[in-house]
Amino acid sequence: MFCLGAEQCWFGAMIAFLLISFAMIAAIFACARIAHRSVRPISYDMERLLGYVLLPVLGDVIMVVAPSEPLAMFGALLFFAGTDWMLLELVNFIAVYCSSQFRGTIWAFLFAAMATVDTVVILSNVFTGFVFKLEPTAFMPWMGSFILIPQPWLLVHQCITLLMFLAAVILLLNKAILVPAVYSERYVVMLIAVLASVGTDIYYLSTDTPLGFSFVAYTICALLGFFFAIVYKPFIVIDRLLSRVVSEFGEVIAVFDGDANCLFVNDVAREQFGLDPDDLHSGNALFTRFLGEGSSYVVEHEREAYDSLNGVQRYFRVRYSVIADKKQRVVGGYLIVYDQTEYEESLIEERKATEEAQFRADHDSLTGLYRKHKFCEAVERLFSENPNVNYAIAVSNVKDFSLINDIYGSEEGDDLLVRIATALREKANPGTLYARLASDHFAVCFDRDRVSYRMFIDLPDQVAYVNADRLFPVVVHVGLYEVTDRSLSVPIMIDRAMRAAKSIGSEYAHERRLAIYDDAMRDELLWSKKVIGAFDRAMREHQIRPYVQPQVNADGVVRGGEALARWIHPEWGELRPDRFIPIFERNGMIVQLDKHIWEESCRILRDWANRGIDMYVAVNISPRDFFFIDVAQTFIDLVEKHGIAPQALHLEITEAVVMEKGAAAMAALERLRAAGFVVEMDDFGSGYSSLGMLKDMPVDVLKVDMAFLSRAKDPERARKILEGVIALSESLGMPSIVEGVETSEQYDMLRAMGCGLFQGYYFARPMPFPDFEKKYLD
Structure with a gap:
């Protein structure tokens, strides 16, 4: 029997009961506020538990101090129903606390169902009296008191609460057994608190004690949960873990107190430096070894040091840090020695690899000279540092370098490039910059007041022949740009020097190896742009048309003619071929122009055939044509x-066709000859022509330019060579044509040599086809 109210002997207990109750309620609210602010995942479950704990606490207080039966009944109902839901939330909290799953499981559903049924029965006690009854007692009549008389369902309620307590105990006991001993204290303490709550609850309900203190056990249990879940820090565990981490840390560590006494040296320090594990003074020796004699223990240090370790030089980074209290009083310090040797070596290797990669990016792998972008940067820096020096930029171009690679192989070509680079280095003065721009193009920036242009004229003499083969001379053309306008970018200066080199054209004569960029070249560049811009309109309006220059035999009879392109511009008038043909050769438009001349020539031949005229027309094929179209198939079509x-259309090629396209061009010419076309070699003897090449080239006619004689230093010797070439061609069954015949004396001399066909101003200048027909066919 439990009696509410008492006199005298219970007065002190009542006062203590109320003080404890209010203290517990205040503690619950304070802890709930802290939990609400916490960012820990368990804080939400903690808040719920603290909220549900208030229910039985308030119910117990109301039941004890109630002055009337209805209020006492309300307190009792709140106590018993609140206990159900408080315990349900306790089980859920402990499950989360123990990292177990409870919410959402079948057990959570069963416990919630039992709590719901029990709550319904308890609340219905107002009408049924099936759980408990209240009877007045005379313990404290001045307050009013009631005795709680247990009824049958109260035993069921106790069983339900014991089941929930048992679930909490099982969760805590299981966790306490499984975790390491250093962590078990937080679970064991909670386990004791839960068991204490069970005991006080059983004692309270099984005796007639007028004051119930089981709510105190509930509150203490909840507050302990709050402490371990939100506030608690396992300092012992942290201390042990930190000690273990420091001991096994991969770097040397020594710890000192405020009086510079060594407190701890880790295993790494002992192993690496052979320190005595029982002599902590060895830590002070380590401090002095790296920071020097007299270094202060109350001042922070950081430095880099080299030291010998096991006979091997090692690189260390040393740091000594001071530990101070809140009043900035030094309480100790720790020394860390980082072995940075491998890291430093990796940095050195990485730096070396980066420098090598940068060098490869900036320098040509074959010659070691600058690449173009690095050369431009270096030249700009050179100009900036030497504003008063007169500089020039030279660009070299190896004539027919691709042919050298084709005939002798890339190894011989590379060797030639290396020899050119070596010659440039040996000839130039200090301060000169060099670069390999691309393929066979080299660039040099030099002080033109200190370096003679003769250096570039003599350059080919050092690399005169490929692989000592004197049958294949190496011709190097050099273009110079004298830097007068430094506002121009270096790439533009290089382009101007390159343009000067290319202006030398296809000349192989050693007298002209060097060209200097001037205003005339600039004007030529502007002219090229104008010509290129006018080309499409010229083709549409047939401003470019074929002219023909007759070819006559030894009897003076016209046998045919060579079709030559002429441009009749509405503003510029009649343009000579040398004003536009080289431009189109360079940019590839020559292909379109050639196809136009071929088409017009075939149209004229068709007209002649219809009129029964038996004459041929010779058309020129540019080496560039072989790069862009199938020449053989084009003519066949x-x-x-x-x-x-096909015999009516003669095809004139230069030896450059074979030089540049090699086997592909030879195959195309063989196909054309097999189809019935007559192939003529134009300008024989003006370039690399040799008897060896003559025997292999698929041609039917040799065409020799009279300029061969005029350019010779020894005209008589050249005349004999010309006579020999004519005789040789005839003996090979290859008729010869000499062009450029301008006088009757030349005509007579060539007839005497046995030449069969002639072309030149002596007979007629190139003329429109209608004029040719009127003069020779009508």
């Missing part, structure tokens, strides 16, 4: 289209 005999 043309003669089929116009229905003319």
